[in-house]
Amino acid sequence: MASNLLLPLTIPKITSNPKQIHKLILDFVSFPPFLQHRSGFNNCMVHKMSVSAPVTPATKIRRTPSSTPSGPRIAEEKILVTVRIRPLTPRELSAYDLIAWDCTDENTVVSRNLNHERHNGTYTFDKVFDPSCPTRKIYEQGARDVALSAIKGINATIFAYGQTSSGKTYTMRGIAENVIDDIYAHIKNAMESKFVLKLSALEIYNETVVDLLNRDSGALRLLDDPEKGTIVEKLTEEVIKDAQHLRCLIATCEAQRQVGETSLNDRSSRSHQIIRLTIESSHREESGCVKSLLASLSLVDLAGSERTVQTNADGIRLKEGSHINRSLLTLTTVIRKLSVGKKSGHIPYRDSKLTRILQSSLGGNARTAIICTMSPALSHVDQSRNTLAFANSAKEVTNSAQVNMVVGEKQMVKHLQEEVTRLKAELLTPEASSSKCLRTLLLEKEQKIQQMEIELNEIKRERDLAQSQLEIARKLQKDTKEPVIQNQVAKRLSFSDHISISNRRTSVRKSTQSTQRKPLRQSATCMDPCMLVHEIRKVEMRQRQLGEEANRALELLHKEVSSHRLGNQDAAETIAKLLSDIKDMHGISNSIPEEIEVKDKASLKEEIGRLKCEENTIASLEEKLENVQKSLDTLVMYNNEEASRSPLKTKILKTNGKMSSFIKSPCSPSSSVIHNIENMAPDNQKIEGDKKASTPAAASKQPNVKKIQMMFKTAAEDNIQSIKSYVTELKERVAKLQYQKQLLVCQVLELEEANDGGGGGETDFVEEMEYPIMPRHLVFEEQRNQIIMLWHLCHVSIIHRTQFYMLFRGDTADEIYVQVELRRLTWLEQHLSELGNASPALLGDEPAGSVTSSIKALKQEREYLAKRVSTKLSGEEREMLYKKWEIPMEGKQRRRLQLVNRLWTDPLNMRHVKESAEIVAKLVGFCEMGEHASKEMFALNFVNPSDKKAWMGWNLISNLLHL
Numbered sequence: 001m002a003s004n005l006l007l008p009l010t011i012p013k014i015t016s017n018p019k020q021i022h023k024l025i026l027d028f029v030s031f032p033p034f035l036q037h038r039s040g041f042n043n044c045m046v047h048k049m050s051v052s053a054p055v056t057p058a059t060k061i062r063r064t065p066s067s068t069p070s071g072p073r074i075a076e077e078k079i080l081v082t083v084r085i086r087p088l089t090p091r092e093l094s095a096y097d098l099i100a101w102d103c104t105d106e107n108t109v110v111s112r113n114l115n116h117e118r119h120n121g122t123y124t125f126d127k128v129f130d131p132s133c134p135t136r137k138i139y140e141q142g143a144r145d146v147a148l149s150a151i152k153g154i155n156a157t158i159f160a161y162g163q164t165s166s167g168k169t170y171t172m173r174g175i176a177e178n179v180i181d182d183i184y185a186h187i188k189n190a191m192e193s194k195f196v197l198k199l200s201a202l203e204i205y206n207e208t209v210v211d212l213l214n215r216d217s218g219a220l221r222l223l224d225d226p227e228k229g230t231i232v233e234k235l236t237e238e239v240i241k242d243a244q245h246l247r248c249l250i251a252t253c254e255a256q257r258q259v260g261e262t263s264l265n266d267r268s269s270r271s272h273q274i275i276r277l278t279i280e281s282s283h284r285e286e287s288g289c290v291k292s293l294l295a296s297l298s299l300v301d302l303a304g305s306e307r308t309v310q311t312n313a314d315g316i317r318l319k320e321g322s323h324i325n326r327s328l329l330t331l332t333t334v335i336r337k338l339s340v341g342k343k344s345g346h347i348p349y350r351d352s353k354l355t356r357i358l359q360s361s362l363g364g365n366a367r368t369a370i371i372c373t374m375s376p377a378l379s380h381v382d383q384s385r386n387t388l389a390f391a392n393s394a395k396e397v398t399n400s401a402q403v404n405m406v407v408g409e410k411q412m413v414k415h416l417q418e419e420v421t422r423l424k425a426e427l428l429t430p431e432a433s434s435s436k437c438l439r440t441l442l443l444e445k446e447q448k449i450q451q452m453e454i455e456l457n458e459i460k461r462e463r464d465l466a467q468s469q470l471e472i473a474r475k476l477q478k479d480t481k482e483p484v485i486q487n488q489v490a491k492r493l494s495f496s497d498h499i500s501i502s503n504r505r506t507s508v509r510k511s512t513q514s515t516q517r518k519p520l521r522q523s524a525t526c527m528d529p530c531m532l533v534h535e536i537r538k539v540e541m542r543q544r545q546l547g548e549e550a551n552r553a554l555e556l557l558h559k560e561v562s563s564h565r566l567g568n569q570d571a572a573e574t575i576a577k578l579l580s581d582i583k584d585m586h587g588i589s590n591s592i593p594e595e596i597e598v599k600d601k602a603s604l605k606e607e608i609g610r611l612k613c614e615e616n617t618i619a620s621l622e623e624k625l626e627n628v629q630k631s632l633d634t635l636v637m638y639n640n641e642e643a644s645r646s647p648l649k650t651k652i653l654k655t656n657g658k659m660s661s662f663i664k665s666p667c668s669p670s671s672s673v674i675h676n677i678e679n680m681a682p683d684n685q686k687i688e689g690d691k692k693a694s695t696p697a698a699a700s701k702q703p704n705v706k707k708i709q710m711m712f713k714t715a716a717e718d719n720i721q722s723i724k725s726y727v728t729e730l731k732e733r734v735a736k737l738q739y740q741k742q743l744l745v746c747q748v749l750e751l752e753e754a755n756d757g758g759g760g761g762e763t764d765f766v767e768e769m770e771y772p773i774m775p776r777h778l779v780f781e782e783q784r785n786q787i788i789m790l791w792h793l794c795h796v797s798i799i800h801r802t803q804f805y806m807l808f809r810g811d812t813a814d815e816i817y818v819q820v821e822l823r824r825l826t827w828l829e830q831h832l833s834e835l836g837n838a839s840p841a842l843l844g845d846e847p848a849g850s851v852t853s854s855i856k857a858l859k860q861e862r863e864y865l866a867k868r869v870s871t872k873l874s875g876e877e878r879e880m881l882y883k884k885w886e887i888p889m890e891g892k893q894r895r896r897l898q899l900v901n902r903l904w905t906d907p908l909n910m911r912h913v914k915e916s917a918e919i920v921a922k923l924v925g926f927c928e929m930g931e932h933a934s935k936e937m938f939a940l941n942f943v944n945p946s947d948k949k950a951w952m953g954w955n956l957i958s959n960l961l962h963l
Ligand SMILES: Nc1ncnc2c1ncn2[C@@H]1O[C@H](COP(=O)(O)OP(=O)(O)OP(=O)(O)O)[C@@H](O)[C@H]1O
Pocket: 085, 086, 087, 089, 162, 163, 164, 165, 166, 167, 168, 169, 170, 171, 265, 267, 268, 269, 270, 302, 303, 304, 305, 373
């Protein structure tokens, strides 16, 4: 869409004042090279500069301070969100529909709560317009400021969002009219500038992009341009001659757009329409050099969300409605995630063509205003609530708009050369009177111009260098996700590198401060913080394991020592100390949090702080191990002394039982020896008896007892020795871990420095990263929303939906079922749409037949459930539901069917989904089934308690499989 946007620049007369030219060039290069965004057009440089877009007090745009204190500032601004309530339509008036909303002031809309719900809805926005408000006012207060930014080189987007028939097209038509008037009024007044306006227009119909200025070109492809973002291939762009021409083209686009009749709107837009006006303004500034501003204004009229029950859509309208709802669901998800901020993780722009095309307007380089339109009618209250919920999220989304400036370098150089030639010519034909003075002056000028030419070349060279650096940085950033860099990280962590940590840290700091600062910082920036934090986590886990191992070792030691029954106060103290030491160690390792999500810069900083604190903790861990080792040495010494001083016989024999428990420990290094001892002396009592015996038999056992003593002593020493070496080993491992961790800290510090010290461009690298880890509950919620939409699109049994919805709440064990369901439904939906798009001649009646039979099955299912309403719901419950779901007073049977027909019809409204599931669950006695409703039944098939396959989406799959 953006291709061929730029016309060759025409240069008005340029000043010959070298000072001014020089200043302009300095202006031009005063932005770091990484901010000099190179456009796709030859010989032009597009600058993105900070925006100081005027903010009228009336619009009350919320602004947040720039996140980059130094360097060029990028203005961050929240999306301007307004709400327009239209008057009741003749259709609503004739149905005696009630008004359900009040605008209590110019920022607040309140639900009248005619349904007596517990929560009264009050919503506040930048502006709220009541039904009497004319479009001119809506334009002035909710769109003009943003729209006219396009004249100043800032991309702008205005879009209307709302349910079908809420007045989006009506509003956008008025906005476009006003924009055209204002833009041409501005052009008329800006005599010093030249404007080139171009128009392109497209619609997204059933997920197909169509050129509204040339429908014959068929479906257009979306391409990803690394610099320009998503572009539409081969989209026509018309150069606008004047206001009348522009109006005419917009009218043509409107006439080309897909429109159809539904029960809610005679002329319902069945596609999303995007009209893009590109404005390029070149003007002569005081400095006299050419600069152009280039921006686009997108006017977006979305198709409206619709409930099948209300539109009574079938056939082609149903298919259109499904596509509309689906892309709006993606838009809602994108907005919801953007509103949460960086914690939200991946933003699914690519899930629909609409969000791909609008990506830069949603959280990107544009100023955006959204006008949410809604019907005041009570019959649409749920849909209006959805719109307001969308508006609520949208008002939290922040954009970073920049001025897009274009400078034609070739023209500048050419002009300078012309200037030199002109001055030379003047020199050759001097006027007699002032010849000398003029000659000197011209010589001076010539010198200056030469100097400037040199400078210009230098600037060009710098720019090329910066661009190539940027390319390398980008490439590196891409590469960080690949194994090569992971290997590099691993290399950096390897212990073969014997440079001391402090040296390394100093060298890192020095190098970042040196003249080589940029490449180093770039490489640091390219290190994925997630990867670093992941490495730190691994180290911490190993530390925890070491703590546990040390704990086990000390417990063994404790058993070993107590088995000797030293009975000595010193030894008891030693043991107590050892145990408390090891507990401390364990505590330290346990105090390391298992999981910290590091998703944004703030938490990364927190993480760095925590790591810094932990250096002390690790030091104390080392100290404790040192103490443990000392204590062990003491024990060994004590043991040896004891062995030489007093016979251990009695004590050892008495503790035989305890030793055996130690023997069985897998850590015992002398189990075979002790095992022999066990066989030789199986019972304390017996040996005690033996000891006292004076019979020859008893006497014959005396040498055995000595042998046993010796063996016990050796075994005990062996054990202590092996535990000692084990502790030494642990100590070494902790030291290694500390080294490893400090390396990581160094890397994180590098990263921090690179982020803090760098200009906006480098910060962007980090901020733009999409962190892959997303909390499980959010993933589940996301997937469940998709499933709900797919159920709706594939006409899956509502009993199946209910059971699935009620059973799977996001436990870890549910993941597999959710995956299976999602895959199966995605497959089904894809096949349905493929069949839907295929030529009927190729397929005969099959796809239509499959869909029809599913819809029929769903209808039968609803009839079945309607019959159960009177038996499964009490009279009171029924009345309450009729009231709540606005079921008109008609025959009993009809009311029941109407109630059931409304269940599971609004996949975008989670409250509706939950309530529907609860009602269906009651109707089929799902709550009573309790444990019988096993999750496993979802593993293979769509299910239904009554086993009527016709009700399942399954029969649809079977049909498809037979194609
Ligand atoms: N502010 C308003 N004042 C008077 N009439 C309005 C207003 N807004 C909308 N209408 C009328 O309401 C009807 C529906 O409006 P419109 O076609 O603009 O809705 P929409 O949201 O674009 O619907 P869809 O999504 O189905 O295309 C039209 O007849 C339109 O003239």
